[in-house]
Amino acid sequence: MLEISGVVKNFGEIEALKGVDLKIEKGEFFGLLGPNGAGKTTLLNIIIGYLIPDEGTVTINDEALVYENLEIKKLFGYVPQEIALYQDLTAVKNLEIFGALYGLQGKSLKGKIEEVLQLVQLDHRKNEKIKNFSGGMKRRLNIAASILHDPEFLLCDEPTIGVDPQSRNAIFDLLQSLNKKGKTILYTTHYMEEAERLCSKLAIIDNGKIIALGALNELLDKIDKKTTLLIDKNDLTLQKRESLKSLGEVKENDFYFEIIPSEKFSKNSLLFSELEKLQIPDKFVELKKASLEDVFFKLTGRKLRD
Amino acid sequence: MRNVLILLKKEYLRFVVDKPAVILTFLLPAVLIFIFGLIFGGNGGVQSKIPIVFVRNSDEPIAKFLESKLDSSDAIRLVKSYKKEGEKNERKIDEATAQKLVKTGKYSTALVVPADFITDTSSSIHLKMYYDPANEVEFSLIQGVIQKTIFTQLPQLFPLLFQKQIIKPLQGLKRKKFNSDIADVVSKYFGVPKEKILESMDFSKWDSKELLKGGNNTGDNFISKIIRFESKQLVGENIANPGVTRSVGGWAMMFLLFSITGAASSFFEEKQEGSLKRLLCMPVRRSQLIWAKYIFTITLGIVQLLVMFVFAWLVFGVDIFSNFGNLFIVIVASAVAAVSFGMLITSVTKSYQQANGIAMVFILVMSAVGGSWFPTFLLPGWMQTISRLTINYWSVEAFLQVLWRNAPFARIALPVLILFSTGFIVNFYALVRFRKGNIF
Numbered sequence: 001m002l003e004i005s006g007v008v009k010n011f012g013e014i015e016a017l018k019g020v021d022l023k024i025e026k027g028e029f030f031g032l033l034g035p036n037g038a039g040k041t042t043l044l045n046i047i048i049g050y051l052i053p054d055e056g057t058v059t060i061n062d063e064a065l066v067y068e069n070l071e072i073k074k075l076f077g078y079v080p081q082e083i084a085l086y087q088d089l090t091a092v093k094n095l096e097i098f099g100a101l102y103g104l105q106g107k108s109l110k111g112k113i114e115e116v117l118q119l120v121q122l123d124h125r126k127n128e129k130i131k132n133f134s135g136g137m138k139r140r141l142n143i144a145a146s147i148l149h150d151p152e153f154l155l156c157d158e159p160t161i162g163v164d165p166q167s168r169n170a171i172f173d174l175l176q177s178l179n180k181k182g183k184t185i186l187y188t189t190h191y192m193e194e195a196e197r198l199c200s201k202l203a204i205i206d207n208g209k210i211i212a213l214g215a216l217n218e219l220l221d222k223i224d225k226k227t228t229l230l231i232d233k234n235d236l237t238l239q240k241r242e243s244l245k246s247l248g249e250v251k252e253n254d255f256y257f258e259i260i261p262s263e264k265f266s267k268n269s270l271l272f273s274e275l276e277k278l279q280i281p282d283k284f285v286e287l288k289k290a291s292l293e294d295v296f297f298k299l300t301g302r303k304l305r306d
Numbered sequence: 307m308r309n310v311l312i313l314l315k316k317e318y319l320r321f322v323v324d325k326p327a328v329i330l331t332f333l334l335p336a337v338l339i340f341i342f343g344l345i346f347g348g349n350g351g352v353q354s355k356i357p358i359v360f361v362r363n364s365d366e367p368i369a370k371f372l373e374s375k376l377d378s379s380d381a382i383r384l385v386k387s388y389k390k391e392g393e394k395n396e397r398k399i400d401e402a403t404a405q406k407l408v409k410t411g412k413y414s415t416a417l418v419v420p421a422d423f424i425t426d427t428s429s430s431i432h433l434k435m436y437y438d439p440a441n442e443v444e445f446s447l448i449q450g451v452i453q454k455t456i457f458t459q460l461p462q463l464f465p466l467l468f469q470k471q472i473i474k475p476l477q478g479l480k481r482k483k484f485n486s487d488i489a490d491v492v493s494k495y496f497g498v499p500k501e502k503i504l505e506s507m508d509f510s511k512w513d514s515k516e517l518l519k520g521g522n523n524t525g526d527n528f529i530s531k532i533i534r535f536e537s538k539q540l541v542g543e544n545i546a547n548p549g550v551t552r553s554v555g556g557w558a559m560m561f562l563l564f565s566i567t568g569a570a571s572s573f574f575e576e577k578q579e580g581s582l583k584r585l586l587c588m589p590v591r592r593s594q595l596i597w598a599k600y601i602f603t604i605t606l607g608i609v610q611l612l613v614m615f616v617f618a619w620l621v622f623g624v625d626i627f628s629n630f631g632n633l634f635i636v637i638v639a640s641a642v643a644a645v646s647f648g649m650l651i652t653s654v655t656k657s658y659q660q661a662n663g664i665a666m667v668f669i670l671v672m673s674a675v676g677g678s679w680f681p682t683f684l685l686p687g688w689m690q691t692i693s694r695l696t697i698n699y700w701s702v703e704a705f706l707q708v709l710w711r712n713a714p715f716a717r718i719a720l721p722v723l724i725l726f727s728t729g730f731i732v733n734f735y736a737l738v739r740f741r742k743g744n745i746f
């Protein structure tokens with residue numbers, strides 16, 4: 001179990017973390033969702049012992065984390081936000097160095113390297129310099145280097161940045177299978193789709209503060225309506241702008257009218273018959289399920305990604 | 307055109323925010339020009355006098371006269387006594403001591419006025435010079451000064467010479483007749499055509515530059531027959547390639563500093579690419595990272611210096627093997643000192659660019675002031691003091707002792723000790739800085 005309590009971290013004037021409390025249970029796939037600059041990386045850096053918090057504590061399995069405690073560091077696998085690899089060395093050489101620093105050697109090191117290379121599907125390119133790898137391949141190797149020593153906790157800091165969809169899915173599958181095998185995963189991202197798809201539990205972080213915490217359903221409960229109606233802005237709907245108000249609260253952006261349907265349309269069938277009455281063709285209408293994006297918007301008044 | 311202006315603005319903007327570039331562009335040339343200006347006739351300071359050992363074993367008035375003239379020279383300073391370690395009083399230097407002082411590299415030249423400087427039977431005045439051409443410039447400068455002093459004082463020397471045997475028989479003759487007669491005598495004694503002698507006796511035609519020219523080419527000069535210069539090289543006489551042997555250490559040191567600083571500041575690259583952070587998130591201590599970098603750069607420095615010396619041996623025949631043990635000690639000491647420099651720069655700067663910009667300034671200035679490019683005696687006195695604060699100075703000194711003088715360890719002990727202790731002290735400070743610095 002990983003417990004973070006009252007963690008504060010300032011960089012000069014910048015308050016990166018303003019008192020963070022989190023509890024991550026064994027076996028969880030825990031998501032930390034927040035926009036750029038929210039403090040995700042800073043929090044991970046503190047958990048791993050790379051940064052010292054100004055206030056607060058981190059405990060792992062009820063043991064307090066101290067600076068440069070090498071034994072505790074072995075419990076963690078850390079996938080940094082950067083491709084933290086030696087670009088001018090081959091995949092195998094990279095893994096040999098990092099594996100050896102985790103105390104692996106000889107046959108067990110070799111075996112482990114083969115194993116993780118297969119896991120991230122890079123065994124066919126293992127003797128190539130990684131500067132020739134694609135973004136997705138580098139990302140996968142970045143993860144491979146962090147799981148060589150079979151860590152109990154895996155901390156992933158936005159591991160899918162700059163990755164093609166295919167690699168992204170491979171990474172998702174990999175992490176999910178690791179989680180099934182019992183590893184506790186802390187996963188940061190600013191893509192709500194990733195958080196929704198992967199995580200059993202979530203925390204939303206903004207401006208150095210946790211603003212929401214819980215399972216996906218619990219978070220979605222924070223917003224009143226599960227659906228939003230999007231109606232394409234076009235000549236037809238522009239003429240009917242006024243009458244749209246009968247549907248519920250109307251907001252508009254450059255492309256859409258965004259309508260949160262009022263109570264009486266709690267059933268979608270009622271909503272669609274009302275639209276028919278208004279003579280708005282189906283092709284302009286889209287129903288959007290509530291997402292973490294809406295939760296974030298409700299809580300902060302801002303979008304997750306600007 | 308407008309786009310060119312916009313792009314031009316971008317160039318200027320990016321240039322001025324790049325502080326190392328600004329330093330390299332403006333400050334560095336200014337500093338180097340200043341140093342060169344001091345050497346080659348600027349007004350920055352008085353060039354200090356070059357010390358030479360002087361021994362006078364003759365009490366003849368001419369000898370005393372010569373000494374007083376050399377004493378008042380503004381280019382050289384006569385050293386006539388020295389203090390032995392442990393002794394209170396200075397003692398007068400004798401000829402044997404003079405030779406020893408030159409041999410061990412304390413002074414580059416000794417001028418001896420021997421007992422037979424001038425005798426009733428001699429046909430010329432006799433001077434002895436012992437020298438170590440460890441640096442050529444200094445040596446020819448000293449030679450020039452001594453000759454210049456003698457020759458410019460010649461008109462005054464002549465009356466004194468007249469009193470002596472050499473010219474006595476010719477006394478009382480008219481000048482033209484005297485010249486002609488002496489030319490006869492000289493041509494008979496030395497087998498030189500009479501016309502040539504007469505021509506060179508016409509003082510008005512003497513080109514002072516010709517006289518100032520270093521050393522031996524004045525040998526077929528008439529004057530050099532009157533003054534018998536007996537000079538003896540005490541050091542380096544068997545060295546195959548004196549020029550390279552003298553300068554290889556200085557250049558090697560400069561390049562070493564460049565490569566070491568590059569290697570040490572690779573911390574910044576590793577930080578940027580994130581691999582440093584990965585290491586720090588693994589069961590690895592910061593101090594272990596620093597030690598690995600430290601040992602790597604030292605071995606890199608040692609290998610680099612070895613390669614440079616082997617190259618000097620292969621291509622220029624510099625003898626690196628007859629004193630290899632000591633050479634290796636100096637190589638290790640120089641590498642240790644250079645690495646501490648690189649580590650210090652890395653620990654006090656914020657980025658790779660900054661580290662290498664600042665390092666460039668320091669390395670070039672240290673090389674110029676510390677003797678990597680030219681002998682430090684060319685610098686004004688106050689700057690020679692600064693020379694001693696550079697790594698280059700001690701390293702160049704030690705390499706010179708080892709390669710040029712084939713010195714035993716005792717004579718490189720001081721520079722080697724200074725290099726090692728600088729290395730360890732500076733590196734310790736760098737270690738402390740690293741813990742608080744920007745890298746980790």
Ligand SMILES: Nc1ncnc2c1ncn2[C@@H]1O[C@H](COP(=O)(O)OP(=O)(O)O)[C@@H](O)[C@H]1O
Binds near residue numbers: 035036039043
């Ligand atoms: N080393 C640092 N020095 C100064 N400010 C920093 C440093 N690291 C992070 N910050 C600041 O702290 C805040 C949180 O950053 P970070 O944890 O990297 O956010 P995230 O990972 O969520 O994008 C940002 O405002 C960032 O600029």
Ligand SMILES: [Mg+2]
Binds near residue numbers: 040041042081158
């Ligand atoms: Mg981040």
